[in-house]
Amino acid sequence: MWNWKNMQTLAPPPGAEVDFAACLDAFPQLELAKTTPQDPIYHAEGDVWKHTKMVLRALLEDEHYAQLDPHDRETVFFAALLHDVAKCSTTVIADDGRISQPGHSRKGAVDARIALWEAGAPVLQREAICRLISVHQVPFFAFADSRRGQSPEFIVRELSWLADLHLLTMLARADILGRVCPDVGQVLVNIELVREMAGEEDCLRKPRAFASAETAVRYFRGAQLHPDYALHEAPGSEVIVMCGLPASGKNTWVERECKGWPVVSFDDARSELGLKHGENDGAAAHRAIDKARSLLRTRERFVWNATHLSRQMRGKSVDLCLDYGATVRLVHLEATRGELLARNRARDTTLTNAALLGMLHRWEAPTPTEAHALSLLVNSDREGK
Known part of the structure; x- marks a missing residue:
């Protein structure tokens, strides 16, 4: 092996x-x-x-x-x-x-x-x-x-x-x-x-410098501006968008690092509606998005806790936040295969390990161009996390 x-x-x-x-x-x-x-x-x-x-x-x-x-x-x-x-x-x-x-x-x-x-x-x-x-x-x-x-x-x-x-x-x-x-x-x-x-451009071995993170985010989304001139930043929510496979430790990380923050969660919305994993995802998503909009309108900070495995799915959440002038940090969590499957077996969930492994083929880790900041973290039991 x-x-x-x-x-x-x-x-x-x-x-x-x-x-x-x-x-x-x-x-x-x-x-x-x-x-x-x-x-x-x-x-x-x-x-x-x-x-x-x-x-x-x-x-x-x-x-x-x-x-x-x-x-x-x-x-x-x-x-x-x-x-x-x-x-x-x-x-x-x-x-x-x-x-x-x-x-x-x-x-x-x-x-x-x-x-x-x-x-x-x-x-x-x-x-x-x-x-x-x-x-x-x-x-x-x-x-x-x-x-x-x-x-x-x-x-x-x-x-x-x-x-x-x-x-x-x-x-x-x-x-x-x-x-x-x-x-x-x-x-x-x-x-x-x-x-x-x-x-x-002085970017052969490092990212091209931008006047601000907001300038970079808007530039990479097609805004007609120059990297060296900072874009005016309208005040908005501070949002942490979680990414990662189920059982990678997102809930634990949020509880430890973001105490007191409101949380938008598709899983929570699903539970509130009495739905099982994969059942009527549209209704759960609609409920979660409505909560996010409400928090964005009042410029409150919050955590958007979901798998967000593909860039397309992350993009929908991030774009909504950016539409309201939010500052977005992507936090991607992962664990080893053994830890992931052991945690999933121990959870109260309808998601089987076979289904979890099937999700790997949609796993696109986030990139620095997607938001204002990015953290790629390994949430390993061996590290005491």
């Missing part, structure tokens, strides 16, 4: 080679890459595993790789190893025979998160790896025809809040060099332009 300490040995030091057999043993899902086809125009080298091996070799040949400290070397290596891990489950073959894997970056980040969580990887390093995977192709197109209709400046600034752009551009270079396709030269130019702009 592979754990994080064992996995760290997979990231080769400068001058060494990749142990591909060990990589497959540590991450069994990669075995499916051997039989996952790719579009022959952009991946004439063949299947996903051939491409992955070529990417890893290109990464190790990058002059910057030897200059990285062990932590960063591990981070970019595992991002490269797992960057296409979800192509096996997202492959679509059209009627004309063209092959695509829509959404494989986002799904790959989720798959990598589950595997690294089960191995016990440190949460901050794990999320650095997963964010690299989620945006690994964005530098290809930032200075081409932006697929999102956003300026290169916006894309680079946002990327800097999601990933170390030095590591991201290394990963992107390895990704394009590790394939056989007609546009390698142009993509390499685009990647270098991202790197140059990151240098100009």
Whole structure:
């Protein structure tokens, strides 16, 4: 059984080679890459595993790789190893025979998160790896025809809040060099332009500075403003939005850290309505949202306690708070697999452990661009929490 300490040995030091057999043993899902086809125009080298091996070799040949400290070397290596891990489950073959894997970056980040969580990887390093995977192709197109209709400046600034752009551009270079396709030269130019702009914006190895957290939040939601000029902040509620799987310790954390704060909870609303887990979620959500609106109107501080597993679900809660001028801090809690299942068995709940584990495939940990502040916390029984 592979754990994080064992996995760290997979990231080769400068001058060494990749142990591909060990990589497959540590991450069994990669075995499916051997039989996952790719579009022959952009991946004439063949299947996903051939491409992955070529990417890893290109990464190790990058002059910057030897200059990285062990932590960063591990981070970019595992991002490269797992960057296409979800192509096996997202492959679509059209009627004309063209092959695509829509959404494989986002799904790959989720798959990598589950595997690294089960191995016990440190949460901050794990999320650095997963964010690299989620945006690994964005530098290809930032200075081409932006697929999102956003300026290169916006894309680079946002990327800097999601990933170390030095590591991201290394990963992107390895990704394009590790394939056989007609546009390698142009993509390499685009990647270098991202790197140059990151240098100009002073965000190659750190998030782009903003005049205030409010300015950053509104900018990343599309407000037309400049990062260096603070946006006027209207007074509003102070809101803590909880995130995390059931049984991760959210209730305990709220009771300890936010004594006396009003709490908005879908679970509480469900209980008040006499509903079981998964039963008439719409009614429970409506009741909770009405309570949140009431607190926001009076500018009271409160905690919004829910799983908020996906960015889409968090976004609904956060957007509502921002509409009322609130300041929002996301607090993401998690525990080990064993602790999570043991706690859930001991709880008075209709949620089974099987159903809880099924929720892992919707687990998108929050990112710094989503709110004014973010805390990623491990609520471990071993830490006495």
